[in-house]
Amino acid sequence: MIRGAACFRKLFQSSAVSSKVAAKCYTAQAAVQPAIYSSDEESADIDWDNLGFNLMQTDYMYMTKCSDDGVFRKGQLNRYGNINLSPSAGVLNYGQGLFEGTKAYRRDDGRVFLFRPEQNAIRMQIGAERMCMPSPTTDQFVNAVKQTALANKRWIPPSGKGSLYIRPLLIGTGPILGLSPAPEYTFLVYACPVGNYFKQGTAPLNLYVEEDVHRASRGGAGGVKSITNYAPVLKAMKNAKANGYSDVLYLDAVNKKYIEEVSSCNIFLVKGNVLSTPIAKGTILEGITRKSIMDIAHDLGYTVEERLIEADELISADEVFCTGTAVGVAPVGSITYKGQRIEYKISSDLSCKQFYSRLVGIQRGVIKDERDWIVEIE
């Protein structure tokens, strides 16, 4: 079993960052405990106008481990780099792991904000319970996200160019042979500047309704952000993309007729003054963007429904859109179901554009944040 200071050090050692800028600034051997956590003097040397959703190494990551009592120690920032893992780590053998995704935004005045990070903390705690893992407290989680954003401040895109995507991970790092919970857990947070999630930028999505591959089933782990939910959909996504679609819309595994969600985002239908989204009963990941858009739509006078939605209803919707931290709010231009392509009119007065501009307005501080969604990092 990995225990004690020696292993602690081993796991936390990170290799030197190889990005152009980092190499320039840190030619010395990576220190276990770097002295400088924030380096905002100089903006990172990247093309802010062409950010996609691609991995880019930033300067620091946050890490902490949990001891036998289920309590996470005070974490620390380390240089971004590889971590050491036992070949028999629980996460590698049995997929005991969760991820989260949240973003830090820079405003015109340079101040930096997070959007509802405590919601990610709570979701990780719920997921950890499902996956038999201990979890960091909400304070530990939010503090780790803040520290990671601050330490990588020079990687936060200028206002309007994108955001710093922050990826917290909770993984079973202790070695285990028989199927059971790992004896040790690591909570780590890294970050990466991002622009648009989809290759086509902000163009409307073309979705393919998948009838054979299912993302989640009742009693499974589809309702939590378990790492085990993602590799199994790659095949359906790959097929859809090879045929020119942006992503896949999954159906429920029992009746194969109710829509659930897209690979990494939630789905909404608009018809008249009614906004509908599939009800979450353990097979849908309840997005924080989903929840926020439902509140915003309600504020704007829409009737908001969470219910079973048959795929057959797609044809009568005025508008369909997807939501998620990574994708934002993305209008859907077409959905192909049982060989039939349903097309949606895209115009500047779509409801989803109204919802999104309100959400972005709150994030940028131009619309009053009445629900305390915004957290400043100082």
Ligand SMILES: *Cc1c(COP(=O)(O)O)cnc(C)c1O
């Ligand atoms: C993360 C995720 C979402 C979106 O959740 P947000 O909290 O809005 O980012 C939706 N569906 C799946 C499957 C996801 O993994």
